[in-house]
Amino acid sequence: MTPTSSSVTVAEIRAAADLLSTVIAPTPMEFNRGLSQRVGADVFLKCENLQRAGSFKIRGAYNRMFHLTEAEKARGVVAASAGNHAQGVALAGQMLGIAVKVYMPVRAPMPKVQATKAYGATIEQVGETLDESLVHARAWALETGAVLIHPFDHDDIVAGQGTCGLEILEQCPDVRTIVVGLGGGGLLAGIAVAVRELKPDVRIIGVQAEQAAAYPASLAAGHPLAAGKMSTMADGIAVGLPGNVTFPLVRDLVDSVETVSEGGMSRALLFILERAKLVVEPAGASAVGWLLESAGTDEIEGPVVAVLSGGNIDPLLMLRIIRHGLVAAGRYLQFSVRVPDTPGSLAAILADCAGVDANILEIEHIRTGPRINVDEVEIALRLETRGPEHCERVLAAMRAKGYTVVHDGVNA
Numbered sequence: 001m002t003p004t005s006s007s008v009t010v011a012e013i014r015a016a017a018d019l020l021s022t023v024i025a026p027t028p029m030e031f032n033r034g035l036s037q038r039v040g041a042d043v044f045l046k047c048e049n050l051q052r053a054g055s056f057k058i059r060g061a062y063n064r065m066f067h068l069t070e071a072e073k074a075r076g077v078v079a080a081s082a083g084n085h086a087q088g089v090a091l092a093g094q095m096l097g098i099a100v101k102v103y104m105p106v107r108a109p110m111p112k113v114q115a116t117k118a119y120g121a122t123i124e125q126v127g128e129t130l131d132e133s134l135v136h137a138r139a140w141a142l143e144t145g146a147v148l149i150h151p152f153d154h155d156d157i158v159a160g161q162g163t164c165g166l167e168i169l170e171q172c173p174d175v176r177t178i179v180v181g182l183g184g185g186g187l188l189a190g191i192a193v194a195v196r197e198l199k200p201d202v203r204i205i206g207v208q209a210e211q212a213a214a215y216p217a218s219l220a221a222g223h224p225l226a227a228g229k230m231s232t233m234a235d236g237i238a239v240g241l242p243g244n245v246t247f248p249l250v251r252d253l254v255d256s257v258e259t260v261s262e263g264g265m266s267r268a269l270l271f272i273l274e275r276a277k278l279v280v281e282p283a284g285a286s287a288v289g290w291l292l293e294s295a296g297t298d299e300i301e302g303p304v305v306a307v308l309s310g311g312n313i314d315p316l317l318m319l320r321i322i323r324h325g326l327v328a329a330g331r332y333l334q335f336s337v338r339v340p341d342t343p344g345s346l347a348a349i350l351a352d353c354a355g356v357d358a359n360i361l362e363i364e365h366i367r368t369g370p371r372i373n374v375d376e377v378e379i380a381l382r383l384e385t386r387g388p389e390h391c392e393r394v395l396a397a398m399r400a401k402g403y404t405v406v407h408d409g410v411n412a
Contacts, residue, residue, distance in 0.1 A: 007155055008155050008158045008159055008162070008189070008190070008193050008245075008249065009159075009193070010162075010193065010194055010197045010198065012155070012159040012162075013159050013162035013163055013165070013166060013190065013193060013194050014166070015159075016059070016063045016156075016159045016160045016162065016163050017163040017166055019062070019063060019066060020059060020062060020063065020160070020163055023052075023058070023062055023095065024051065024052050024058060024059070024062075026167045026170075026171070027046065027047045027048050027050050027051050027164075027167070028047045028050060029044050029045065029046050029047065029167075029168070029171040029172060029305070030044065030045045030047060030276065030278075031043075031044050031045075032044070032045055032275060032276050034271070034275040034276075035271070035275065035276075035288065035291065035292075035306075036302075038291070038292060038295045039291050039295050039300055039302070039304060040295070040296075040300070040302075041177075041300055041301060041302025041303065041304055042302040042303045042304065043291065043302065043303070043304045043305075043306060044171075044172055044175075044303060044304065044305045044306070045272075045276060045278070045288075045305075045306055045308055046164065046167070046168055046171075046305050046306070046307045046308060047278065047308050048164065048284070048307060048308055048309050048310065049278060049279065049280045049281075049284050049308045049309070049310055049311030050278075050311065052091065053084075053087040053088050053090075053091045053115070053119075053312075054084065054087060054115070054310055054311050054312040055084035055087070055088065055236070055284070055309060055310030055311070055312060056084075056161060056164055056187055056307075056309055056310070057084045057085045057087065057088030057089075057151075057310075058087075058088040058091055058092060059088075059160040059161050059163050059164060060088070060152075060156070060157035060158070060159075060160035060161045060186055060190070061079075061085065061088035061089045061091070061092040061149060061157070061160070062088070062091075062092040062095070062096075062160065063156050063157070063159055063160030064092075064149055064154055064156040064157050064160065065077060065089070065092045065093065065096055065098060065149060066092075066096060067156055068098075068147060072147045073096065073097070073098050075144070075145045075146055075147065076098060076099035076100065076101065076144075076146045076147070077089065077093065077098055077099070077100055077101070077146055077147045077148070077149045078100075078101045078102070078103070078137045078140045078141050078144075078146040078147070078148055078149070079100070079101075079102045079103070079137060079148070079149045079150075079151065080102070080103045080104070080130060080133040080134035080136070080137035080151065081102060081103075081104060081108075081116075081130065081133070081151055082104065082105055082108050082109075082112070082130050082133075082235040082236060082238065083104065083108050083109055083112025083113070083115075083116070083235065083236070083312055084112070084236050084283075084310050084312055085149075085151040086102040086104055086108075086112065086113075086116040086121065086123075087112060087115050087116050087119060087312065089102065089121070089149050090102065090115075090116045090117075090119030090120060090121035091119045093119070093120065093121065094119050094120050099122075100119075100120065100121040100122065101121065101122045101123075101124070101140060101146065102116055102121045102122070102123055102124070102137075103124050103125075103126055103127070103133040103134070103136045103137045103140070104116070104123060104124070104125050104126075104133060105125065105126075105127050105128055105129055105130060105132065105133050105235075106125045106126065106127065106128065107128065108125060108235070109235065109312070109313070109314040109317060110314055111312060111313070111314050111315070112312050112314075113125070115312070124136070129230055129238065129240060130151070130235075130238060130239055130240070131239070131240045131241060134150075134151075150243070151184055151186065151239075152183070152184030152185055152186030152187075152189075152239075152243050152245075152246055153184065153186070153243030153244060153245045153246055154245060155245060157186050157190075158186055158189050158190045158193065158245060158246065158249065159190065159193075160190070161186045161187045161189070161190030161191070162189075162190030162191060162193050162194045163190070163194075164187065164190065164191055164307065165178075165190060165191035165192070165193070165194030165195045166194050166198075168191065168195070168305050168307075169194070169195065169198055169199060172303055172305050174303055175199070175202055175303050175304070175305050176201075176202060176203065176301040176302055176303055176304070177202065177203045177204075177205065177300055177301055177302065177303075177304040177305070178191060178195060178202060178203070178204050178205070178304075178305045178307070179205045179207060179287040179290060179291060179304065179305070179306045179307065180204070180205070180206055180207065180287055180307045180309070181206075181207050181208075181234075181236070181237050181283050181284065181286035181287050181307065181309045182206035182207055182208045182215060182237060182250070182257060182286075183208070183236060183237030183238065183239040183283065184239040184242065184243050184246055185206070185215070185239075185242055185243060185246030185247065185249070185250045186243075186246055187307070187309060188204075188206045188246075188250055188254060189245070189246045189249035189250055189253070189254075191204070191307075192204050192249060192250065192253035192254050193249060193253065196253045203255050203301065204253065204254045204255050205254070205255060205256050205257075205258060205290070206250060206254050206256070206257040206258070207257075207258050207259070207260050207286045207287050207289070207290040208237060208257060208258075208259050208260070208286070209232040209234045209237055209238065209259065209260060209262070209265065209282075209283075209286060210259035210260060210261055210262075211229060211230070211231045211232040211262060212227055212229070212230045212231065212232040212234070212237065212238045212239070212240070213227060213259050214226060214227035214239065214240055214241055214242055215242055215250065215257045216257055216259065218242050218247065219250075219251055219257060222251075223247070224241055224242040224243070224244070224247050225241075225242075226240050226241045227239075227240045227241070232262060232282075233262060233265065233266075233282045233317065233321065234265055234281070234282035234283040234286060235281075235282075235283065236281055236282070236283025236284065236309065236310050236312075237283040237286060238283075258290050258294070259290075260286050260289040260290040260293060261289075261293065262324075263324070263328040264289035264290065264292060264293045265282045265285050265286055265289040265321075266282070266321045266322075266324040266328055267289065267292060267328050267329050268285035268286070268288040268289035268291075268292055269281075269282060269285040269289075269318075269321055269322070270321075270322055270326065270329065271288065271292065272285055272288055272308070273322070278308065278311070279311050279313065279318075280308050280310065280311050280313070281310050281311060281312055281313040282313070282321065283309060283310055284308045284309045284310040284311055285308070286309075287306040287307055287308070287309075288306050288308070291304070291306055329387070329388075330385060330386075330387040330388035330389075330390065330391050331384065331385060331386070331387070332361075332382060332383070332384065332385065333358065333381075333382070333383045333385045333391045333394055333395075334380075334381070334382045334383075335380075335381060335395065335398070335405055335406075336366075336378055336379065336380040336381070336405070336406050337349060337378070337379055337381075337398060337403040337404060337405055337406065338371075338372065338373075338376050338377070338378050338379075338403075338404045338406055339376065339377060339379060339403065340375060340376060340377075341367070341375050341376055341377040345377065345379075346365065346377075346379060349379060349381075349398075349403065350363075352397065352398065352401050352403075353381070353383060353394070355397070356393060356394050356397045357386075357390075358383040358384070358385055358390070358394045359383060359384040360381060360382075360383055360384075361382045361383060361384050362381070362382040363379065363380070363381055363382075364379070364380040364381075365377060365379060366378040366379070366380060371406065378406065
């Protein structure tokens with residue numbers, strides 16, 4: 001990799017680590033056997049979801065705010081965030097005695113909004129995306145003199161996030177591959193600066209949500225480009241435009257930027273919950289999602305460290321994602337059949353489902369509709385299944401019994 005011209009150095013990252021040593025403790029790194037078996041190499045999880053305020057963001061926020069002048073601290077700070085950066089800035093402000101105002105998107109997860117308020121910040125919810133909220137934060141900074149604490153695009157932020165890279169090298173000195181979720185790039189850039197200088201042969205991979213991926217096109221163009229679409233459940237990495245500080249670092253120091261599907265993130269969240277007993281948000285599961293999707297298609301040299309960047313998830317969103325993950329993993333099957341509107345038809349299909357060992361969770365009996373003949377009834381079923389092969393076996397059995405399967409959700 002070609003050295004970057006950025007002013008962020010390992011010395012600055014080490015200085016940030018010394019500063020943060022009195023504020024936070026190193027997060028755990030856990031070996032995961034199930035993921036290792038899937039990937040074909042030893043995989044360790046760097047648990048930034050267990051960090052103070054629930055994500056890595058306190059690292060950069062505290063480092064940035066500590067270095068403000070006394071006059072700047074007196075004017076207060078302003079930030080824009082979907083949640084994790086907001087909590088990091090609010091917590092740092094609480095510890096440093098700095099007034100904090102945060103602009104958050106109108107659909108920011110309620111637990112993140114409430115946690116930010118609990119740390120003492122003033123909240124205003126505006127805009128649909130982080131980029132829209134950032135416009136309001138910049139305007140507030142110009143109007144009041146408050147210092148804008150950017151979520152990723154500042155040397156002190158990058159240096160603070162880079163302390164995670166130092167911990168990775170200390171906790172897994174033989175690491176060969178590091179996989180990091182990528183939004184604006186502060187965490188990935190910081191880790192890359194630390195690791196590339198101290199262990200240059202490590203492969204570093206950034207992972208974006210494919211529904212909000214600005215970096216692939218930007219890297220191809222050679223300069224930051226706005227994402228063409230922004231529609232992802234991973235609000236923590238839903239950033240529409242790479243930063244001027246982070247982009248060259250990612251370009252020069254990161255081996256590749258990959259994408260992960262929405263289904264991949266939901267499956268990863270479920271996998272981490274079941275197999276690692278850890279709660280993460282979709283953005284925090286992005287690295288694991290890519291590993292699961294690429295298993296068997298990308299030769300990944302171990303030991304591998306996947307960073308779980310955050311664990312701040314709305315329980316209601318978690319319920320939806322768990323269901324989505326179960327469907328994506330073939331653990332739920334949804335389909336409808338049309339049968340004669342005669343006594344015993346419903347009982348027969350229930351018995352046929354039991355005959356293929358599918359547990360019925362929900363059932364809906366639909367007697368009228370544009371697709372239903374007067375002598376028919378449509379039965380919608382949601383079944384608990386044991387994986388994709390079992391789903392296909394259930395559907396094949398239904399068709400073999402003569403049922404007309406009008407819709408199936410095996411790939412929903």
